[in-house]
Amino acid sequence: MERPDAIFVGAELEDNLSTRTLAAAVRAAGRTAATERFDGAADAARVAGRIAARDPALVGLSMAFQHRADEFVGLATALRALGYRGHICAGGHVATVMPETVLAAEPIDTVLGHEGEEGIVALLRALDDRAAWPAIPALGWRGDDGAVRVNPPAPARRDLDAFPLPVREGTLRRHLGLPFVPLWGSRGCYGACRFCAISTFHRLRPGPRLRFRSPESIAAEMATLYHDHGARIFCFHDETMFLPRPARTRERLDAIAAGLRARGVGRIAVVGKARPDGIEPGLLGHLRESLGLMRLYVGIENWSAAGLEHLGRGVTAEQNARALEACRAEGVYGCYNLLIFEPDTTLEDLEDNLRGMERFPDIPVNFCRAEAYAGTPLWHDLRRAGRLRTEGFATDYTLSDPKARLVFRMVREAFRDRNFAADGLANMTMSFGYERQLLRHFLPAGERGLAELVREVDALILEINADTRDKLARILRFARSPAAADPAAVAATTFELATEINVGGAALQERLIDLRREMNLLAERSGAWREVLAPAPGR
Numbered sequence: 001m002e003r004p005d006a007i008f009v010g011a012e013l014e015d016n017l018s019t020r021t022l023a024a025a026v027r028a029a030g031r032t033a034a035t036e037r038f039d040g041a042a043d044a045a046r047v048a049g050r051i052a053a054r055d056p057a058l059v060g061l062s063m064a065f066q067h068r069a070d071e072f073v074g075l076a077t078a079l080r081a082l083g084y085r086g087h088i089c090a091g092g093h094v095a096t097v098m099p100e101t102v103l104a105a106e107p108i109d110t111v112l113g114h115e116g117e118e119g120i121v122a123l124l125r126a127l128d129d130r131a132a133w134p135a136i137p138a139l140g141w142r143g144d145d146g147a148v149r150v151n152p153p154a155p156a157r158r159d160l161d162a163f164p165l166p167v168r169e170g171t172l173r174r175h176l177g178l179p180f181v182p183l184w185g186s187r188g189c190y191g192a193c194r195f196c197a198i199s200t201f202h203r204l205r206p207g208p209r210l211r212f213r214s215p216e217s218i219a220a221e222m223a224t225l226y227h228d229h230g231a232r233i234f235c236f237h238d239e240t241m242f243l244p245r246p247a248r249t250r251e252r253l254d255a256i257a258a259g260l261r262a263r264g265v266g267r268i269a270v271v272g273k274a275r276p277d278g279i280e281p282g283l284l285g286h287l288r289e290s291l292g293l294m295r296l297y298v299g300i301e302n303w304s305a306a307g308l309e310h311l312g313r314g315v316t317a318e319q320n321a322r323a324l325e326a327c328r329a330e331g332v333y334g335c336y337n338l339l340i341f342e343p344d345t346t347l348e349d350l351e352d353n354l355r356g357m358e359r360f361p362d363i364p365v366n367f368c369r370a371e372a373y374a375g376t377p378l379w380h381d382l383r384r385a386g387r388l389r390t391e392g393f394a395t396d397y398t399l400s401d402p403k404a405r406l407v408f409r410m411v412r413e414a415f416r417d418r419n420f421a422a423d424g425l426a427n428m429t430m431s432f433g434y435e436r437q438l439l440r441h442f443l444p445a446g447e448r449g450l451a452e453l454v455r456e457v458d459a460l461i462l463e464i465n466a467d468t469r470d471k472l473a474r475i476l477r478f479a480r481s482p483a484a485a486d487p488a489a490v491a492a493t494t495f496e497l498a499t500e501i502n503v504g505g506a507a508l509q510e511r512l513i514d515l516r517r518e519m520n521l522l523a524e525r526s527g528a529w530r531e532v533l534a535p536a537p538g539r
């Protein structure tokens with residue numbers, strides 16, 4: 001088996017752009033690199049075995065999520081137990097904001113904060129030369145005295161086109177049979193949300209908060225992915241694909257569309273994310289036509305004025321509503337998450353959120369709590385107020401309002417399987433709506449069976465959303481009732497609701513799976529679908 005210089009390890013819910021970009025940077029420097037998938041603690045022994053067998057000079061751990069940080073430490077420990085003596089470096093958000101906590105783990109040699117493309121190459125060249133480490137920006141390590149040293153980061157590079165593009169190996173995932181590929185066209189965000197780990201990551205170094213690749217560079221990469229890898233669905237993982245001024249968004253995305261046409265790219269679907277304040281009437285419909293925009297994750301986050309303010313969203317509930325109305329009116333599938341719980345949520349705020357969900361009964365939504373990610377303004381506020389609890393990588397807080405706290409506890413229990421599992425009904429419903437939109441996007445309106453199937457899917461989404469709102473409403477009503485003061489009544493009601501949500505959810509899920517099967521069959525037998533998949537003429 002080939003012995004690469006570096007192996008980068010990370011989650012692979014989709015193709016991991018971080019590990020692939022670092023592998024590309026190492027290869028561009030004339031060294032060898034590979035990537036390895038690591039999706040959970042249960043995989044640690046197997047992944048460690050695979051890496052140890054290849055014995056790379058460096059293992060890079062992509063520690064993007066605090067809730068998974070211990071699993072990566074476990075992986076490093078498993079590697080050492082197998083006798084791996086190479087260098088283990090942790091990167092990503094966690095390593096950037098919690099270097100001391102990461103380096104408390106003996107098996108990990110260094111952390112590399114911020115963007116790692118240049119630092120990882122410098123580190124690879126200096127693995128045995130610790131005297132060179134102080135010159136590597138954002139590198140952290142334990143000194144001979146045991147104290148952690150972390151070099152200051154370099155300013156953020158503006159010339160993103162100069163960064164190597166992620167390596168693309170193996171076959172692409174498929175959605176309804178169409179190859180799907182994630183990519184990035186910018187880094188950072190113009191928002192300043194108080195809970196946001198991403199904007200914190202970009203704020204902690206000198207330089208602009210938002211940087212862009214050029215439209216030409218993006219179009220060239222997409223054309224390669226289209227022609228050489230068969231990609232038909234392009235998912236932009238930019239924090240915001242849209243700019244603060246809609247006219248600039250139109251100009252930039254039109255330039256990408258023109259670049260695609262010039263390179264012979266046929267019909268595609270584009271998925272992106274946007275803040276509500278970046279959307280104006282007419283923009284989405286235009287981008288649907290020009291670029292193939294078909295799905296937009298809209299950052300709604302909260303429907304209550306107080307919640308939006310506490311989260312630092314910088315938008316109003318009406319702006320939220322206008323953004324979703326634009327999606328609906330202009331044929332782009334909008335979907336969103338809500339952070340209905342934040343440290344100072346009240347029962348009234350939760351009721352506002354329920355009303356917001358009622359206003360868009362056709363749009364799949366998931367809801368949860370704003371977590372206090374390390375280094376974020378929310379985390380600092382809670383810490384200053386003495387409300388933050390930390391243990392290792394974990395951070396936690398208690399909601400200040402007793403009634404909201406009760407609702408949070410009940411929601412966490414009752415909705416655990418539906419809302420918080422990756423394959424729970426809430427996430428499945430979002431994917432379900434997305435697949436329906438893919439059919440609408442690529443098939444002619446008159447395609448046999450399409451209209452009827454879409455009607456059935458729409459009806460089931462309405463039913464699932466109504467069921468979710470009904471259960472949430474019952475919890476809110478219970479919290480206002482005298483019974484809420486009785487712990488036994490709380491436990492009994494929570495148990496009853498959890499049972500209803502899970503049993504009812506299983507039945508809804510079965511119907512959803514049946515309809516997904518029908519959508520797949522419709523795509524499979526459609527001539528129009530095969531045309532989308534066909535190579536461009538002359539290729």
Ligand code: SF4
Pocket residue numbers: 189190191192193196197198199239240275299
């Ligand atoms: S809009 Fe999204 S990415 Fe930007 S700061 Fe807010 S939460 Fe973060």
